[in-house]
Structure formats: C-alpha cells, structure tokens
Amino acid sequence: MEDCRDPLLIVDGLSVxxxxxxxxxxxxxxxxxxxxxxxxxxxxxxxSGKSQTGRALLGLLARNGRMSARQHSFDGVDxxxxxxxxxxxxxxxxxxxxxxxxxxxxxxxxxVGEQIVEAFRVHAGxxxxxxxxxxxxxxxxxxxxxxRYVFDAWPHEISGGMxxxxxxxxxxxxxxxxxxxxxPTSALDVTxxxxxxxxxxxxxxxxxxxxxxxxxxxxLVASFCDRVLVMYAGRVVETLGAAExxxxxxxxxxxxxxxxxxxxxxxxxxxxxxxxxxxxx
Amino acid sequence: MNPAASIEVTGLQVAFGRGRRAFHAVRHAGxxxxxxxxxxxxxxxxSGKTTVLRAxxxxxxxTAEVRGRMRMHGEPLETVRPRALRRRMQMVFQDPYGxxxxxxxxxxxxxxxxxxxxxxxIGSRIGEALTGVGLDVSFRFRYPxxxxxxxxxxxxxxxxxxxxxxxxxxxxPTSALDVSxxxxxxxxxxxxxxxxALTFVLVSHDLAVVSHMAEALVVMRAGEVVEMLDVxxxxxxxxxxxxxxxxxxxxxxxxxxxxxEF
Numbered sequence: 001m002e003d004c005r006d007p008l009l010i011v012d013g014l015s016v017x018x019x020x021x022x023x024x025x026x027x028x029x030x031x032x033x034x035x036x037x038x039x040x041x042x043x044x045x046x047x048s049g050k051s052q053t054g055r056a057l058l059g060l061l062a063r064n065g066r067m068s069a070r071q072h073s074f075d076g077v078d079x080x081x082x083x084x085x086x087x088x089x090x091x092x093x094x095x096x097x098x099x100x101x102x103x104x105x106x107x108x109x110x111x112v113g114e115q116i117v118e119a120f121r122v123h124a125g126x127x128x129x130x131x132x133x134x135x136x137x138x139x140x141x142x143x144x145x146x147x148r149y150v151f152d153a154w155p156h157e158i159s160g161g162m163x164x165x166x167x168x169x170x171x172x173x174x175x176x177x178x179x180x181x182x183x184p185t186s187a188l189d190v191t192x193x194x195x196x197x198x199x200x201x202x203x204x205x206x207x208x209x210x211x212x213x214x215x216x217x218x219x220l221v222a223s224f225c226d227r228v229l230v231m232y233a234g235r236v237v238e239t240l241g242a243a244e245x246x247x248x249x250x251x252x253x254x255x256x257x258x259x260x261x262x263x264x265x266x267x268x269x270x271x272x273x274x275x276x277x278x279x280x281x
Numbered sequence: 282m283n284p285a286a287s288i289e290v291t292g293l294q295v296a297f298g299r300g301r302r303a304f305h306a307v308r309h310a311g312x313x314x315x316x317x318x319x320x321x322x323x324x325x326x327x328s329g330k331t332t333v334l335r336a337x338x339x340x341x342x343x344t345a346e347v348r349g350r351m352r353m354h355g356e357p358l359e360t361v362r363p364r365a366l367r368r369r370m371q372m373v374f375q376d377p378y379g380x381x382x383x384x385x386x387x388x389x390x391x392x393x394x395x396x397x398x399x400x401x402x403i404g405s406r407i408g409e410a411l412t413g414v415g416l417d418v419s420f421r422f423r424y425p426x427x428x429x430x431x432x433x434x435x436x437x438x439x440x441x442x443x444x445x446x447x448x449x450x451x452x453x454p455t456s457a458l459d460v461s462x463x464x465x466x467x468x469x470x471x472x473x474x475x476x477x478a479l480t481f482v483l484v485s486h487d488l489a490v491v492s493h494m495a496e497a498l499v500v501m502r503a504g505e506v507v508e509m510l511d512v513x514x515x516x517x518x519x520x521x522x523x524x525x526x527x528x529x530x531x532x533x534x535x536x537x538x539x540x541x542e543f
Contacts (some may be wrong), residue, residue, distance in 0.1 A: 032313065045459040046430075160326075189325035189486065190531040191543055198540035223534030259464035261493035263532065264516045268470045270493070273461035 002195065006076070006214035009035040009057070013070035016052045016061065016234075025051040027065075028235040035178070037146050039204065039211040041221035041242070045256075053231070054180045054214045058091055071201060075177065093123065100183040104164030106155040107140035112166050113139075113151030119173040138169040142199055162193035172203055179204070182214040197224055218245070218256055230256075233280035252279055286352075287316035287448060287480040288337065290524055293349035303346070306332040308504035314497075316354075316447075319474060319481035321491035321498030321512075323528070328501040330484045334450050337482065338372045353448060368398050371441035375453035377433030381425040387411075388421045391443050397442045404468045410439040415469060422497050431462035436471065442473065449474075451483040455490065467493060488532045492516060494540065 016028035029050040033040070044050040056067045072079045074094070081085055099105050107115055113135055120131035139147035142165040150158060150166070158166070164184060171179060181200070185193040201224070204211055215221050221228055222245040230238040230253045238250040248254050255273040295307040307329040309372055314320040322330040335341050339362055351358040356366060363465060371394075374380040381390055391407045408418050414435040425433055431482060434454065455463040456469065471494065474481055485491050490517050491498050499506045500522065508522040520526055529540050 045461060048294045191325065191527055194535065194540045195543055197535050198537055201535075201537060217461075219534045223536065255426050256460060261464075261467065261487075261489040263489045263492045264518070265489070266401065266495055267493055267512075269471065270464035272464050272468065 324501035
C-alpha cells in the first residue's frame with residue numbers, strides 16, 4: 001500500500017466564473033486546500049460558492065461556467081494536464097457525488113434495484129445475475145430492512161431517508177476513494193439524518209475513503225467532519241479543526257455561530273450578522 | 282381582550298379519504314394557547330403538525346374529514362367562518378418563494394387582503410406594513426423576484442399583519458432561509474409579537490427555533506401528541522418522552538453512539 005500521508009487531492013488557486021448577461025460573476029475565488037484520508041467539511045451560506053467548489057472538482061459546471069486553477073491533482077495525477085478521457089475515467093471511477101435530493105438523483109422510470117444493478121454492470125463489469133445479488137447485498141449493507149421490497153420499488157414509492165440510503169449504496173458501487181456529498185441530509189428529518197450519516201461514516205471507515213461534506217449547517221459539519229473550511233463570497237475565510245469550532249477567529253464564522261438559536265438559549269434577541277465588505281475582498 | 286385561552290384545540294382528528302383507505306394525518310391533538318402567548322408544534326415529517334396548523338387556519342382541502350373542537354377566543358372555528366373571525370387569524374407560510382404571487386407587485390400583494398376585508402386608507406396601511414417589518418417604502422412597487430429570501434419573508438409577514446389579526450400561525454417561517462437571515466426574521470417576529478400583543482402558533486421541525494420562540498410546545502409523532510411541555514423543561518433537557526429525548530439528542534449534531542440507539 002502506498003504512503004497514507006500522501007494527499008489524495010490537492011487544489012490551489014481554484015476559481016469558478018459564470019458568464020451572465022450582466023457580465024462575469026465570480027462564484028469561487030482562489031480556493032485552495034489539501035485533502036488527506038479525512039472528512040473535510042465545506043460550510044457557508046447560500047451564494048458562498050461551496051456547491052460550485054464541489055462541482056468544479058468533478059468538472060460539473062453549468063455551460064456558462066469556467067474554472068481555472070494553479071493546481072488540481074488527484075492521487076498524483078495532474079488533472080490540469082490530463083486528457084479528457086483520462087480525466088473522466090479517473091473522476092468517474094474514483095470520485096462519487098451525492099446530492100441533496102434523491103428524488104432528482106434517481107431515475108424516476110427505473111426501479112431502485114435496476115439502477116444499482118446497472119451501476120454494478122457498468123463499474124464492475126458483472127453479469128446480470130451477479131449484479132442482482134450484489135445490489136441486494138448493497139441494500140442490506142445500507143440497513144434497508146426489506147431489501148427485496150425496495151429493490152422492486154420505484155423511486156417515488158420510497159421515503160427521503162430511504163432514497164438517500166439508496167444513493168449512498170449506489171455511490172459505493174465503484175468503490176470510490178473520494179465522496180463529495182452536497183447537503184446529503186438537508187432534506188431529511190434530524191433523526192433520519194443521524195442514521196444516514198452514521199451509515200456514510202461506517203462505509204467511509206470500512207473502505208478508507210475520504211469525504212468532502214458540503215453543508216450550510218456549521219454545527220452538523222463540525223460534529224461529523226475532521227476539519228472545516230468556512231466559505232464566504234467565494235473565498236475560504238477560515239480553516240478549522242472540527243473540535244476547535246468554538247475557537248473560530250474570523251468574524252464571519254463567529255457571527256454564524258452566534259446567530260443560531262439554541263435549545264438551551266434564553267430567548268433573548270439573537271445577535272445578527274453585520275457583514276464587513278472587507279471579508280469579500 | 283379575552284384573558285382566557287386564545288386558541289383551544291381538543292381531540293382534533295383529521296383524515297383524508299374515507300373508509301379503509303382513509304389516511305389519518307392527525308389522530309389525536311389537543312392544546313391551548315394563552316392570548317399573547319407563543320406556542321410550538323414540533324415534529325418530523327408526517328407527524329401531522331402542519332395539518333393541525335392548516336385545520337386551525339381553515340385551509341384544509343374539502344376532502345379532509347375534521348373532528349374534534351377548535352376555538353378562538355371562545356368562538357368555534359368551523360370549516361366555513363365569518364369574515365370577521367377570519368380577519369383575526371392569519372398564516373405565514375414556509376416558502377417565501379412559493380407563497381407570493383410572482384406577477385403581483387408588493388403593493389398588490391399587501392393591498393389585496395386589506396381590500397378583501399374592506400379596510401380603508403389602503404395606501405397608508407401598505408406603507409406602515411412595510412416599515413413595520415423593517416422594509417423601506419420604496420419596496421412597494423417591486424416584484425417578488427427582485428427581493429431576497431429574507432425580504433420576501435418580511436413581505437409575507439407584512440401581508441399577514443396588514444389586516445391586524447390577533448393570532449398568527451407560522452408554518453416553518455425560517456426553514457428556507459440562511460441562519461443569519463433566520464436570526465433577523467425571528468427577532469422581527471418577536472418584536473412584532475411584543476408590540477402588537479399577538480398570539481403565535483409556530484410549526485417547526487427545529488427544536489432550537491421553537492425553544493427560542495415559544496413558551497410551551499407539543500411534540501407530535503405519527504399524528505399524535507406524544508408530549509406537551511414548557512420550554513423551560515426543554516432547555517434543561519428534562520423532557521419525559523423517549524421520542525422527545527431522541528429529537529433533542531439528534532438536534533445536537535452527529536453522534537455515532539446516539540445513531541446506534543435509534
């Protein structure tokens with residue numbers, strides 16, 4: 001096995017710009033980080049550029065988007081110099097993405113089981129029969145109580161939590177080294193969210209895979225991840241160890257933490273965030 | 282003002298459809314809210330919390346079968362309600378993008394309820410409604426798409442308050458907003474409640490929001506109230522029912538050990 005301390009992903013000077021009728025809009029500006037075998041959270045409010053950062057890593061930008069970077073390498077392969085075919089093969093096989101709403105990520109006219117079977121046939125080249133057995137085993141692995149029932153179900157027949165478990169099962173099929181999850185549990189109830197995250201956590205640990213977890217929920221990310229990048233106006237304004245969240249120094253991070261209501265709060269007016277134009281510079 | 286309970290719900294049941302295929306969205310719900318109080322309905326999806334709020338507001342679809350008793354200031358809340366009674370209760374919805382007509386100006390959005398209820402001097406009421414929710418009067422001739430999420434929710438609140446209700450029903454009023462905007466809207470709602478002696482019934486999946494906004498709450502699950510408690514009990518983590526305790530634990534963030542117990 002190779003040296004585990006080698007970073008899996010290196011990003012430096014990543015920028016994403018969208019061409020709009022009213023001129024170019026910079027969504028991500030000069031973002032850089034190094035990812036090891038870890039769970040890295042990217043946190044920010046809407047428009048902070050967190051989702052576009054995640055999408056840019058996979059080259060999944062809208063047609064009017066452009067990305068540039070000084071460095072972008074995955075497991076030693078320089079993605080800026082790699083050809084399109086090499087890049088796609090690498091990204092498709094070794095990086096998976098989980099999005100917020102399983103309703104839009106699953107194919108609505110294909111049963112749940114058929115979709116996992118297809119993933120196994122494409123990624124692992126299995127026969128129909130083997131793929132069928134592995135798909136059922138996968139549904140069991142994500143702790144779906146009646147895998148046979150869910151296998152034959154259509155996406156609209158299953159709940160949000162179940163759908164997200166199915167997505168996790170599918171994303172695990174290619175045995176990726178990196179999973180990019182964009183608000184994977186934001187549409188779920190809190191108790192279900194906890195169960196889905198536990199599942200993801202166990203899967204990552206079993207395969208030694210890394211995670212980039214994109215979310216608006218600072219407390220959730222800090223409790224789940226090892227490290228957190230805080231984004232504001234397209235930039236990373238602060239990087240923190242998850243355990244040091246409450247020692248955050250940047251006024252934006254501190255403001256975000258302070259303005260959240262707390263179960264054990266006193267009901268007094270919440271502090272509001274006063275944005276300093278200098279943060280965006 | 283009536284010193285007694287502002288809102289009283291007893292033995293509420295709501296079913297959709299009939300016979301064996303009926304879906305019982307609310308199996309049993311009861312609570313009362315003092316005039317000027319703020320009361321929370323907490324639960325996960327499918328708990329029936331929003332259906333209770335919609336039953337109170339009288340906006341359930343006609344196919345819904347409602348049983349039990351609902352009263353406001355002692356007057357029964359029937360399916361068909363006199364206009365004077367309707368005027369005393371207004372609702373603010375979750376999604377500020379979906380609840381404002383995209384092709385109506387703010388002026389029309391705010392003016393319409395005032396006109397429906399036969400109020401006079403509508404122009405000055407619209408101006409006051411805007412400043413009351415912290416928006417400049419220049420917002421009057423804008424369209425919803427020209428506003429941010431927080432501004433839209435302010436307009437939705439202004440629309441509810443323009444006819445001067447005394448009860449406001451809030452359905453997840455901040456769950457579509459960023460936390461920094463949520464703080465502003467929650468502060469605004471609390472200020473309006475104090476200034477206008479409003480009674481709030483607030484539906485939320487977020488225990489922290491309810492703890493911040495309400496004095497008492499019920500926790501609902503699968504159409505039933507599992508526990509009624511004071512916010513003081515919630516803040517000191519003393520809820521009795523295991524489901525409430527589980528919700529509380531889950532709301533604190535990720536905890537691998539807690540997840541195995543669910």
